[in-house]
Amino acid sequence: MDRALQHLLTKHHFDSQRMAFLVGPRQVGKTTVARRLLTARGCEDLYRSWDDLEWRRAFVKHPYAFIDDYRPRASTNKPLVVLDEIHKYPQWKRYIKGLWDTHQDQLDLLVTGSGRLDVYQRGGDSLLGRYHQYRLHPLSVREIVEPRTTLLQDAPDATLTSLADLAGPPTNEAKQATDELLRWGGFPEPFSKQQTRQHRLWLKERRDLIVREDLRDISRVQLLSHVEELMELITLRAGHQLSYNALREELQVALDSVRLWVGYLQRLYFVFLVRPFAGRLARAIRREPKLYLWDWSEIQDPGARFENLVASHLLKWCHFTQDWGLEPLDLHYLRDKEKREVDFLITRNRKPWVLIEAKVSDTKPSPALQHFGERLSVAAKIQVVQNCAGPGLAGNTLVLDAASFLGALPA
Secondary structure (H helix, E strand, O other): OOOHHHHHHHHHHOOOOOEEEEEOOOOOOHHHHHHHHHHHHOOHHHEEEOOOHHHHHHHHHOOOHHHHOOOOOOOOOOOEEEEEOHHHOOOHHHHHHHHHHHHOOOOEEEEEEOOOHHHOOOOOOOOOOOEEEEEOOOOOHHHHHOHHHOOOOOOHHHHHHHHHOOOOOOOHHHHHHHHHHHHHOOOHHHHHHOOHHHHHHHHHHHHHHHHHHHHHHHOOOOOHHHHHHHHHHHHHOOOOEOOHHHHHHHHOOOHHHHHHHHHHHHHOOOEEEEEEOOOOOOOEOOOOOEEEEOOHHHOOOHHHHHHHHHHHHHHHHHHHHHHOOOOOEEEEEEEEOOOOEEEEEEEEOOEEEEEEEEEOOOOOOOHHHHHHHHHHOOOEEEEEEOOOOOOEEEOOEEEEEHHHHHHHOOO
């Protein structure tokens, strides 16, 4: 399956004279992207994984031997070295720094990891200034339909203009991609196979890997059964405000433990949190974040699943701008003490920019959109509807079908 990030790395990263760190959830496609980059350069032999016991044994004696012994084929391309899960090595930062400082003129280097590389604090030497980090997200509508059209010159204003110019029903390709993403999630394996039994097995295996391997690697958590129960409770709360105290009462553990475990699940890309935006809004909620899953296919409630799908697409857009040095966008939500709420607020350079509400079938604009829109002077108010005959204006709110909206996002 073609991935947009593969083309972006090829076109825009490897001339920067820096390493590339590629991070993201387990089984989101990092190794596939890495191997395709290796194949394109004809240096498949330069892939190494820390999970490979045979290489670990050779590594102890001669850490750089596989690079020094490499003899490139007839090619004008600079060799690419891929190190997968190397952050599990206690001295990984020192190793990477030494490799890069001594070999950067002869090769490009890509480091991948399923956990966030910045949480592994076991190395002593800083890599600051030697790498750029990129986040690989699950599939999006744009990536499925047009993976090669993600461009760095995409600007927020241009995206807003393209959304305002949408007319008529969505394309068949965008509609099919949206429906399939809702059903199977955005991880490549279950999305490509689209088999119910295999999907259930994949979900179970993914959870087991997160709890039994990844969590063990970055923490000393002993009560793994409690973390598994927490994951079940979190799945039921997707799209809602996160109450640590409510989780503490259900799990019958200390509040600090719940906070710590949720933090681990964030770092391992099981959940992500969307923070409230308060600014100068009177009586705005300022503390409780909303909780979403990286794999929304686990969510049973149709409304929560659809909202999570939209949240994931918007987060991917925001991370795209941050990772590639574009005008930075951030994702928030709005809620006040009168319980008026808007699902999403995108800030531009930390200032309110666009309000977005996600609905399964209601095409009548939410009153909260108008309320907060007037107080924040946003550039646009958008209601995204899963089941909508076609885009249009309702007052000063843009009502869009989900397929058209998600397909128009630049990432």
